[in-house]
Amino acid sequence: MKSWTLASAGNGLALVLALLSLCTMAYFGYQFYLEPKPDIANVFTGAGAVSAASISALVAFRSVAIVEESQRPYPYPYIDIKSRYGLSLIKIKNAGGSAAHRVYLEWTDGPPSLRQGPNSEAQPLQFAGDETQAIAVLMPGEEQATMLGVHHWVADRIKANPRELRGQVVYQDVKGDTCRLPFFIDTSFYQWALADETELLKAHNAMTHVPDVLTQMSKSLEQISKSLKS
Known part of the structure; x- marks a missing residue:
């Protein structure tokens, strides 16, 4: 309220x-x-x-x-796939105009299992997961992040467990009042983005073979044309 x-x-x-x-x-x-x-x-x-x-x-x-x-604080979580090459991060950024204190996340259905473990097992995401793990302060424009895992692993986990990443960001403003901000983390970009950074290299390599393929097609068409005329 x-x-x-x-x-x-x-x-x-x-x-x-x-x-x-x-x-x-x-x-x-x-x-x-x-x-x-x-x-x-x-x-x-x-x-x-x-x-x-x-x-x-x-x-x-x-x-x-x-x-x-x-001028109010506005801490909001999102998934970042651009800051680290080949890695997916979850970040909480304060997009407001004043500091947010004691920032943590309350997930609607509990913390999602989106963190890649040492043996590629799925672990619950405990980043700012409760009041004991709250971020002490987020200044305007400041953000805190933690790694989820490599892109293709996170994409596979989201496809295997298609739950909505919803909840509330709990924080205190400069007056010490506790505020709750509903959030929704969009993961739809994993459906069309490159899941593995090597795919871009593979696509580039395939493009270099296009002229050779076109040359072969041209020769085949010439042979077919000669066969039809004879």
Whole structure:
């Protein structure tokens, strides 16, 4: 649950004033239609001024809310396959504007078995797995990582156990309040990405043989053409 802030409180107050002023304008506008009097017109005009001011306040408080939101910590986990050649890493990065303290993950169905052991056995992922293993602090833009395993092993594990990697990131903000952020780690890229770094070399080697194959095809077509003419 989000805590109340100056922007949210002001936004709520401005919204209430805007609704009340609009209702007042509608009521006294109808009264002026039935019985045009200067006093009714003055009330209608005053309600219009309050309505305009309330709408301006809504825009201003919305801008403040956006700034406040950008300054909150935003730790989020993801799988990185580019930082280390041939290896898959899981990282938690703070993409927010302030420090996140005591960061750890609460998996929906328990820690997934996505860590490659010494003998290529599947081990539970204990990286920041509970409060005792929490990351002490993540500054804005900072990240912590641990290795899952080689690409093809992780890809095979995900295909063998196609569970969704969901849960909550638990952390404390600068005020010491405990926050929970739902997360979902996407693994769909393993379906189309190169599972083994040697596949790229194999593909490059196969491309070098394309001219020879085309030459052989051309010779075969010439022989077929001569056979048809004779």
